[in-house]
Amino acid sequence: MKRKGTQMDGQAAAQEGEGQVEESPSKKAKAAKKGRGAVSILTNRAFSDLPLSEPTLKALDEMGFKTMTEIQARTIPLLLEGRDVIGAAQTGSGKTLAFLVPAIEMMHFARCLPRNGTKVIVISPTRELAMQTHHVAKGLFNHHTQTLGLAVGGVPIGKEAQQLVKGVNLLVATPGRLLDHLKKTKNFMYKNLECLVIDEADRMLGLNFKDEMEEILKRLPMKRQTMLFSATQSTEVFEFAKLSFKKKAAENEAAQPKTVYIGVDDKKPKATVSGLQQYCCIVESEEKFLALYTFLKKQRSKKTIVFFSTRQAVKFYSELLRYINIECFHMEGTQKQSAQNSNLHGFIQAKSGILLCTDVAARGIDIPSVDWVVQYDAPREPEMYIHRVGRTARGEDGEGKALIFLLTQELTFLSYLKEAKVSVMTQKIDITKTLPLQILLEKIVGENYYLSQSAKSAYKSCIEAYNSHQNKSSFNVHKLDLKGVAKSFCFSSPPKVNVSLESRPSISGPESGAARHTVQRAYEPSDLNRTVHFLRAYQSRLHARGSLVHWILIRRLECRAARCAARHTRSEFLHI
Numbered sequence: 001m002k003r004k005g006t007q008m009d010g011q012a013a014a015q016e017g018e019g020q021v022e023e024s025p026s027k028k029a030k031a032a033k034k035g036r037g038a039v040s041i042l043t044n045r046a047f048s049d050l051p052l053s054e055p056t057l058k059a060l061d062e063m064g065f066k067t068m069t070e071i072q073a074r075t076i077p078l079l080l081e082g083r084d085v086i087g088a089a090q091t092g093s094g095k096t097l098a099f100l101v102p103a104i105e106m107m108h109f110a111r112c113l114p115r116n117g118t119k120v121i122v123i124s125p126t127r128e129l130a131m132q133t134h135h136v137a138k139g140l141f142n143h144h145t146q147t148l149g150l151a152v153g154g155v156p157i158g159k160e161a162q163q164l165v166k167g168v169n170l171l172v173a174t175p176g177r178l179l180d181h182l183k184k185t186k187n188f189m190y191k192n193l194e195c196l197v198i199d200e201a202d203r204m205l206g207l208n209f210k211d212e213m214e215e216i217l218k219r220l221p222m223k224r225q226t227m228l229f230s231a232t233q234s235t236e237v238f239e240f241a242k243l244s245f246k247k248k249a250a251e252n253e254a255a256q257p258k259t260v261y262i263g264v265d266d267k268k269p270k271a272t273v274s275g276l277q278q279y280c281c282i283v284e285s286e287e288k289f290l291a292l293y294t295f296l297k298k299q300r301s302k303k304t305i306v307f308f309s310t311r312q313a314v315k316f317y318s319e320l321l322r323y324i325n326i327e328c329f330h331m332e333g334t335q336k337q338s339a340q341n342s343n344l345h346g347f348i349q350a351k352s353g354i355l356l357c358t359d360v361a362a363r364g365i366d367i368p369s370v371d372w373v374v375q376y377d378a379p380r381e382p383e384m385y386i387h388r389v390g391r392t393a394r395g396e397d398g399e400g401k402a403l404i405f406l407l408t409q410e411l412t413f414l415s416y417l418k419e420a421k422v423s424v425m426t427q428k429i430d431i432t433k434t435l436p437l438q439i440l441l442e443k444i445v446g447e448n449y450y451l452s453q454s455a456k457s458a459y460k461s462c463i464e465a466y467n468s469h470q471n472k473s474s475f476n477v478h479k480l481d482l483k484g485v486a487k488s489f490c491f492s493s494p495p496k497v498n499v500s501l502e503s504r505p506s507i508s509g510p511e512s513g514a515a516r517h518t519v520q521r522a523y524e525p526s527d528l529n530r531t532v533h534f535l536r537a538y539q540s541r542l543h544a545r546g547s548l549v550h551w552i553l554i555r556r557l558e559c560r561a562a563r564c565a566a567r568h569t570r571s572e573f574l575h576i
C-alpha cells in the first residue's frame with residue numbers, strides 16, 4: 001500500500017480552499033462546528049392562517065405540524081387557488097405536505113365520493129417513496145371521508161385493480177404500475193382527474209422515465225391542475241411545463257393564469273441545507289473498503305447510510321459486514337417487497353445502525369435522525385449527490401454529516417460539485433490499525449464459495465458501472481487500478497471476469513489546444529441558441545476524438561448550456 005492514511009492531496013485542498021478536518025477535531029474546530037448549527041426551515045406562518053378545512057387542520061395538528069416551511073408557505077396558497085406550480089426547495093424542506101395539503105383540500109371542497117373516481121394522482125419514482133407519500137397522505141386523511149389508494153410494482157396488481165374500480169379519490173403510484181392500470185384496469189375511472197402531482201419531477205421527466213411518462217400523460221385528461229416538485233430542477237421540467245400547460249390553455253379559450261415557478265433556494269449560495277456538514281475522503285482503490293470499515297467501526301453508535309453504485313456491491317458488502325459481525329440493513333431495487341420493507345423499517349426504527357443501499361433510497365426517503373450519509377461510490381452526477389446527502393439534516397433544525405469517498409483520479413468531480421453549489425471539506429481516515437484486516441478478509445472471501453461468488457459479481461458490476469459513467473473526465477475506467485479495486489472486494493489479485501469496455505480514449509491529441517480555443521469561443525456569444533448549437537456540433541466531433549481534455553471541455557460546456565437553458569426557460573414562468 002502506498003499510504004497508511006487516506007487524505008486530501010495538496011491539489012484538491014487548494015481547489016476547495018477549505019481547511020482539513022480530522023476525525024478528532026481540535027478545540028477550535030469543535031467550537032467552529034458548534035456555531036455552524038442548522039437554520040430552522042420553519043416560517044412564522046401557521047397552517048391555521050390558511051383557509052383550510054377543519055379535518056385537514058385537525059390532522060395537521062395531530063401530526064405535529066403547526067407552522068409552515070418556506071416552500072409550504074409560498075406554494076400552498078397558490079395551489080389552493082388552482083394555479084399550476086413548479087416548486088423547487090432543498091431536500092427535507094417539506095415538499096410532500098406542500099402538494100398533499102392543497103390536493104386534499106380540493107377533494108374535500110368538491111365533496112368527492114368514491115364513485116367520482118380518481119381526482120388526484122401523485123406520481124413518485126420509486127415504490128418506497130410512493131409508500132412514504134401514501135403514509136403521509138393517510139395521516140392527513142384521518143378525518144376526511146375521501147378514499148386513498150396506492151399502486152406500486154412488486155405487489156399483486158389484482159387487489160389494486162379491485163380498489164381502483166371501487167373508487168380511489170387520491171392515488172399515489174409509481175409510473176410503471178400506473179401505466180399498467182391505465183391500460184388494463186377496466187372501469188378505473190380517471191376521466192374526472194383534476195390534479196396531477198409529479199414528485200421528483202426532474203427525474204420523472206428525464207430520460208429514464210420518458211417513455212412511460214409520455215404514455216401516461218397522453219391518457220390523462222389535459223384539463224387539470226399540475227404540480228411539479230423536486231429538490232433539483234432541470235430543463236426537462238420547464239420544457240414539460242411549457243408544453244403541457246400551453247396545450248391546456250389552447251383547449252380552454254379563457255385566459256389561463258400563468259404557471260408559477262417557486263424556487264425557494266435559487267438565490268442561496270449553497271445547494272444543500274445549512275445543517276449539513278460535508279466531507280470528502282481521498283482514498284486509493286485498495287484501501288477503500290478498509291477506510292469504510294474503519295469509519296463504520298468508529299461511528300458505530302451513529303445512524304449511517306452508505307450508498308453504492310450497484311446492487312451487487314450492496315449485496316456483497318452487506319454479506320461481508322454481517323460475516324465479520326457488523327450488523328447492517330441493506331436495500332436495493334431487486335429485493336422482494338417484503339425484504340425491502342423490513343430492511344427500511346428496521347433502519348427507520350433503529351437508534352443507531354448501518355443501511356447499505358443503491359440510489360433506490362437516494363430520493364425523497366424520509367428517515368429520522370440519520371447522522372451520516374456516506375457515498376462509497378461517487379454518484380453519477382452532482383444532482384444525485386444532492387439527493388443522496390439530503391437523507392440527513394432533514395426537517396426542522398435538521399443536522400447531519402455527509403462523506404464522499406473519491407479516488408485520486410476522481411478529484412475533478414469536486415469541481416462539478418462546486419459548479420452545483422456544493423462545497424466539501426476534507427476528512428482523514430486513519431486506517432493504520434485496520435491494515436492487517438485485509439489479509440484476513442482475503443482469506444475469508446477466498447475460502448467461502450458463496451462470498452467469493454458474490455464478491456466476483458460485485459467486482460464485475462463495479463467495473464461495468466464505472467465504464468458506463470457519462471462523466472469520463474472524472475470516472476475513466478481505463479485509469480482504474482484493477483488490482484486495487486480487486487483488493488477492495490477482498491481478492492488478492494483481480495478475478496477473471498467478462499467485461500467489455502469502451503475503447504481506450506487517448507490522453508491528449510495534437511488538436512487539443514485548437515479545440516480548447518474553439519470551445520472557449522463558444523462561451524463568448526451571449527445568444528443561448530448559438531452556444532447550444534455550437535455545443536452539439538462540437539460534441540459529436542470531439543466525442544469521436546475522445547481525449548481527456550475534450551471530455552472536460554464538453555462537460556463544462558454542457559453544464560453551462562444546461563444552466564443557461566434552465567435560466568432561460570425558467571424566466572418564462574411567473575416568479576413570485
Ligand SMILES: Nc1ncnc2c1ncn2[C@@H]1O[C@H](COP(=O)(O)OP(=O)(O)OP(=O)(O)O)[C@@H](O)[C@H]1O
Nearest residue numbers: 067068069091092093094095096231364366390395
Ligand atoms: N411544517 C412542518 N413542520 C415541521 N416538520 C415538517 C413540516 N413539513 C415537513 N416536515 C418534516 O420535514 C421532513 C422532510 O419533509 P419531506 O419529506 O416532505 O421533505 P422533501 O422536501 O420532500 O424532501 P426530499 O427533497 O428529500 O424529497 C419530514 O420528516 C417532515 O415530517
